[in-house]
Amino acid sequence: MxxxxxxxxxxxxxxxxxxxxxxxxxxxxxxxxxxxxxxxxxxxxxxxxxxxxxxxxxxxxxxxxxxxxxxxxxxxxxxxxxxxxxxxxxxxxxxxxxxxxxxxxxxxxxxxxxxxxxxxxxxxxxxxxDVHPKDPFKRVDVVFSSRPVRVLVHGTEVAHAPSCFQLYETGLPVRFYLPITSVRLDLLRESATVTACPYKGVANYYDVVFGGVEKGAQGGGKEQTLKDIIWYYKTPKLECAAIAGCLCFYNEKVDIELDGKVLERPTSPFS
Missing domain, CATH: 2.170.150.40 (Domain of unknown function (DUF427))
Structure with a gap:
């Protein structure tokens, strides 16, 4: 933007x-x-x-x-x-x-x-x-889906949810909002980044961190951080209330498996 x-x-x-x-x-x-x-x-x-x-x-x-x-x-x-x-x-x-x-x-x-x-x-x-006026030609829809979702980062499974909320926003890839209990919290680190969206509200972020804890861990013991790759809304706008507290990954930057099929990574301004 x-x-x-x-x-x-x-x-x-x-x-x-x-x-x-x-x-x-x-x-x-x-x-x-x-x-x-x-x-x-x-x-x-x-x-x-x-x-x-x-x-x-x-x-x-x-x-x-x-x-x-x-x-x-x-x-x-x-x-x-x-x-x-x-x-x-x-x-x-x-x-x-x-x-x-x-x-x-x-x-x-x-x-x-x-x-x-x-x-x-x-x-x-x-x-x-807030942020800017909403585009009258753009809409956001949140739908519940019982299709299971897996998220892999560099081949490591970091999330596995039996269901999720799918968010459709005009002009952007579909987003998958997962229950926080379906994500490996041991790999997450709270980020200081905060952004705002006129359609969804104020977003907070997590980094995904590999290695740097045990000797011989992935990355040769050196910490590898994927910055701000996950976001969530504590108190989203009313029209997106269903996604409150759920975690969403940039599907441009990770591998997402939906109902057993690996999705192609989309191209967007966030790629």
Missing amino acids: PPPPRNLDELARSLLANGPVKTLPAAPKRVRVRLGGSYVADTTRAVYVWEHAYYPMYYVPSESFAEGVLSYPDSSASSSTGNGYRLAVLGAGDATTDRVIVFREGVLKDLVRVEFGAVDAWFEEDTRI
């Missing part, structure tokens, strides 16, 4: 010259932006804008911002309206962010891009959303 752009001038010029990948009105959904303890924008006319192919952002009409919260510093490289956009500062209370673009021309005319993580919170109606 692409990180937030560092250079807003380059992003704005690219969107004006080439256009976004696509746009879609989010109406009649109410979208609000909170900063410094106040709602600085409130609209039912937000627009989904795909700056890239991975996921959309919300762009908000300029008229939906509270009076006085947007300002334009004289030092802005885009201070001339001839550029088709201006960089702005959004401020409320003691909080400010300069990660703001106001478009004056093109298909994004009169829309404002506020970087998602630069404000306190975003709301759809009265529900807070």
Whole structure:
């Protein structure tokens, strides 16, 4: 997944010259932006804008911002309206962010891009959303399966479950969420890595560690670590509640046997 752009001038010029990948009105959904303890924008006319192919952002009409919260510093490289956009500062209370673009021309005319993580919170109606808006063309389904699953790492069985939850997420390989009791816990080490997903929630990770304990152990006594190869959700989003506490392996990086058949390793952005 692409990180937030560092250079807003380059992003704005690219969107004006080439256009976004696509746009879609989010109406009649109410979208609000909170900063410094106040709602600085409130609209039912937000627009989904795909700056890239991975996921959309919300762009908000300029008229939906509270009076006085947007300002334009004289030092802005885009201070001339001839550029088709201006960089702005959004401020409320003691909080400010300069990660703001106001478009004056093109298909994004009169829309404002506020970087998602630069404000306190975003709301759809009265529900807070995290990480980025959900893609309306993407869905996540969790189904229970009684087909047994084995997981092998470098030929060693690290998990064997008589059943699992299969998670289908548009554009990604099917994921197999296994009961923690079906996994060899002696090979796992808690990782400090934490990630977040708007569809599933906050994920924690395990490393798989071989060797380094007994003399003559695999790897000649040297510890071999496969970093962040397992993840799990302590408190997943409601639509994925069934996977709470279950462990999932990157099937791009391990061998998974489903119902006695070894699956081909998929190719994805996580390969």
